[in-house]
Amino acid sequence: MRSERFAALVAQxxxxxxxxxxxxxxxxxxxxxxxxxxxxxxxxxKKADWMMPRIxxxxxxxxxGRRAEAKPWLEQALQLAVAQTHEDPExxxxxxxxxx
Numbered sequence: 686m687r688s689e690r691f692a693a694l695v696a697q698x699x700x701x702x703x704x705x706x707x708x709x710x711x712x713x714x715x716x717x718x719x720x721x722x723x724x725x726x727x728x729x730x731k732k733a734d735w736m737m738p739r740i741x742x743x744x745x746x747x748x749x750g751r752r753a754e755a756k757p758w759l760e761q762a763l764q765l766a767v768a769q770t771h772e773d774p775e776x777x778x779x780x781x782x783x784x785x
Contacts, residue, residue, distance in 0.1 A: 687711040688720075695724070702731045706738060718745035729758070736765040740774060743781075756785060 691708035698704055709724035722745055728738035739762035746755035759782055766775040 686715060688715055688717070702728045702735075709738070709741065713741060713745065718748050721745055729761075734765060734769070736762050736769065736771065736774065739765065740778065747781075752785060756782070759785075 688708060688711035691704055691711050694704040695701070695708050705724040706728045709721040709728070712718070712721035712724070722742065725738045725742040725745065728735060729742060732738075739758045743755040743759035743762060746752075746758065759778055763775065763778040763782065765771075766778055
C-alpha cells in the first residue's frame, strides 16, 4: 500500500510536512479518513497559508459526520483560496459551505 511507504518516511522524519501530507493523501485514497486527520492537522498547523490540508481536513471531517469541526477548516481554506486567487477551490468551498 502507498500509505505504508509514506508512513515509513514519516517515522524517519516526523516533522516533515510534505511526507505527512503525502501520507494523509494516501490514507484518504485508501478510504481511511480518520487515520489521515492528525497528519492533515499537523500540516495545517505547520503552515498558516497552506490551503490543501485545510480542504482535505474539512472534507474528511464531513465524511466522518463531524460537520461542526469541518466548518472552520473549510472557512479557513476559503479565505486562503480567495487571498491566493485559487478560483476553482474557491467555488467548490463556497458551494460546500452553503450546503452546510
